[in-house]
Amino acid sequence: MADDDKDSKTEDPSSRKLGKAREDGQVAQSQEVKSFLMLGGALFMVAVMGGWIADKVALRVRVFLEQPDTFHLDAVGLRDLLARLLLDIGLVLAMPIAMFIVLAILGGVGQFGLIFSAKKITPELQKISPLAGFKRLFSVRALVEGVKGIVKVVVVSAIVAALMLPRLRTPELFMDQDILVTLGQIHRLLVVLLISVVTIVGAIAAADFAFQKYKHIEELKMTKQEVKDEHKNAEGDPQIKSKIRQLRMRRARERMMARVPEASVVITNPTHFAVALKYDMDMMSAPVLVAKGQDFIALKIREVAEENEVPIVENPPLARALFAAVEIDHEIPPDHYKAVAEVIGYVMRLKKATKR
Known part of the structure; x- marks a missing residue:
């Protein structure tokens, strides 16, 4: 068994193992x-x-x-x-x-x-x-x-x-x-x-x-499995990293969804894309994108908007453009001011008409 273990150790020791041996006085x-x-x-x-x-x-x-x-x-x-x-x-x-x-x-x-x-x-x-x-x-x-x-x-x-x-x-x-x-x-x-x-x-x-x-x-030579295990420990277990990444994405999505009720309007594609914009004429210089999503996420954004009576406007070209060009919590670029202004103006007029 000892000979088999020795024969399997074909890889040169890593710098980490050499350092550990040095710390132990070896x-x-x-x-x-x-x-x-x-x-x-x-x-x-x-x-x-x-x-x-x-x-x-x-x-x-x-x-x-x-x-x-x-x-x-x-x-x-x-x-x-x-x-x-x-x-x-x-x-x-x-x-x-x-x-x-x-x-x-x-x-x-x-x-x-x-x-x-x-x-x-x-x-x-x-x-x-x-x-x-x-x-x-x-x-x-x-x-x-x-x-x-x-x-x-x-x-x-x-x-x-x-x-x-x-x-x-x-x-x-x-x-x-x-x-x-x-x-x-x-x-x-x-x-x-x-x-x-x-x-x-x-x-x-x-x-x-x-x-x-x-x-x-x-x-100090190592087996191939020891090299893989050490690399995994140094870089982090891929499964754990994947779970952490999924948890972060879920929390970020939850925070994003929590802001949809604050939006002034949701622009859709009508089902493949959805972007939620918030605009306060007195507080903001330009509308801010507070949420965006594609397919399933877009559908959830629509559902939350409907539940909270946020206006939904179908404008496929504008929805796709804002989804690709603007990140969450960023102002829309000047290239889209005119199109977004028309949508927000339409929503404001709609609200006034509803009140009357």
Whole structure:
């Protein structure tokens, strides 16, 4: 079942799923990148800062060799001396330590940016389950990590052996030269050794980072149904959207019908179109269309108009023109002033005649 589920996940993860995984702290990260940066920092410290650090430490330690008679060898004196020595050396090593801390932070932030997620530190029973731990122990990821560790050990050991064995075969050379020359040679050898190791670890880090990105995408892949469901959730369920649209249309139609009794006249086609116009000579500069409809809606407008004794005038060309050109609650355009004025004038005359 697990294989079938994996085989069905053929779609790349959406940006929404990637974002959700990031919020949960699930990102692609390579420990080899961090190792590469730390080794690079060590190389920089040895090659560039090594002499400065050695001079500062030697300056602090020289007092032990030059003025041993000034030390108090009682408990308090030794404690103060040791505290001062540790403080002095700590101040010298503060810069390299700070550099390693910054590199360790950059090793993570540089890969996936800043993430604030409490889920990674939230206790879960699955994390302490022996069965889950056993599965992780023999997973593909664990196998890759194991192979990667073996490759690193073999390569680094080979580099160390290639550089150190020739020197170990001729130890007498170190006995016949000045100690400063020997220290210089050891420093150069250490720099070359670190450069070689950093180069190899850098290549491993680049390959591992690419693999972790690939593995991360593979773990988050989605089935076609998941993509459809997510798209549906993002855009909204079409059925729900349709129901909401129908509800809005019904409410808008009810509001429109409620205004038909206020109309001054309803112009019809006679059954296919109907428009209701309202005009108050003292309050309006032009008639306003308060309701319009076609077929069934037109019939309802006629019924409401008849129930409320609103005059109905059949004028098919004008009804079709106003239906197409004027929106609800808008004034009629000047092109139709003359035709509408004739209709309203006719209605007004009809009302006067009725009153008489």
